[in-house]
Amino acid sequence: MTAALTALTLLLHGDSVSSSRIEVSGREARVTFTFSMEDLAELARLDLDRDGTVEPEEWTQVLPALFSYLGDRFRIDGCRSEGDPLLVPPATTLKDRRAPVTLRMRYVSAGPLDRLRIRCDLFHEHEGAPRHVAEGPGGRVMVFDRERPEIDGFSAAKPSRAWMVGGSVAAVILAAVLLSRPGSRAAAA
Numbered sequence: 001m002t003a004a005l006t007a008l009t010l011l012l013h014g015d016s017v018s019s020s021r022i023e024v025s026g027r028e029a030r031v032t033f034t035f036s037m038e039d040l041a042e043l044a045r046l047d048l049d050r051d052g053t054v055e056p057e058e059w060t061q062v063l064p065a066l067f068s069y070l071g072d073r074f075r076i077d078g079c080r081s082e083g084d085p086l087l088v089p090p091a092t093t094l095k096d097r098r099a100p101v102t103l104r105m106r107y108v109s110a111g112p113l114d115r116l117r118i119r120c121d122l123f124h125e126h127e128g129a130p131r132h133v134a135e136g137p138g139g140r141v142m143v144f145d146r147e148r149p150e151i152d153g154f155s156a157a158k159p160s161r162a163w164m165v166g167g168s169v170a171a172v173i174l175a176a177v178l179l180s181r182p183g184s185r186a187a188a189a
Contacts, residue, residue: 018123020033020132022137028108029079030084033104034102046058046094053093054094055091056090063083070083071083076113076116078111081107089101119150122144130145
């Protein structure tokens with residue numbers, strides 16, 4: 001499903017596009033975000049020593065501000081958010097404006113996370129049409145933008161293995177039936 005997320009991200013690319021993957025376990029959701037260097041550079045001064053490269057030590061100093069922004073702009077109802085300071089981006093040059101930068105947030109709820117209500121206002125202060133593409137448990141892809149900043153009732157449950165196997169078997173049977181029908185390319189060969 002990551003390939004589908006990447007393809008969708010490339011398809012939508014034009015203005016600011018960010019992406020995330022949401023993993024839920026019990027009372028906790030871990031969200032791994034991917035942003036372009038260009039988008040993050042518009043939020044905070046990243047290159048503190050102005051040498052053209054953001055070193056891991058500089059990332060460590062600016063991460064609290066970036067985590068605060070993410071916690072305010074990507075919200076899961078009923079959860080408190082905190083950044084993961086252990087995932088520090090590698091040294092990245094500012095010239096590489098499209099370089100992907102990965103950050104991780106943790107969202108913790110008082111109770112189990114069965115259904116999620118997510119509000120995403122990332123980069124809405126920028127001009128253009130910013131979009132955020134999120135992949136949730138089970139591979140569901142959600143697109144947030146100015147017109148769709150919120151998704152309510154997103155299931156946090158992963159599909160069961162039985163449903164995934166059953167769906168795969170049904171798809172193979174359907175493909176075999178369609179290919180064996182008179183007039184199909186496989187039947188004609």
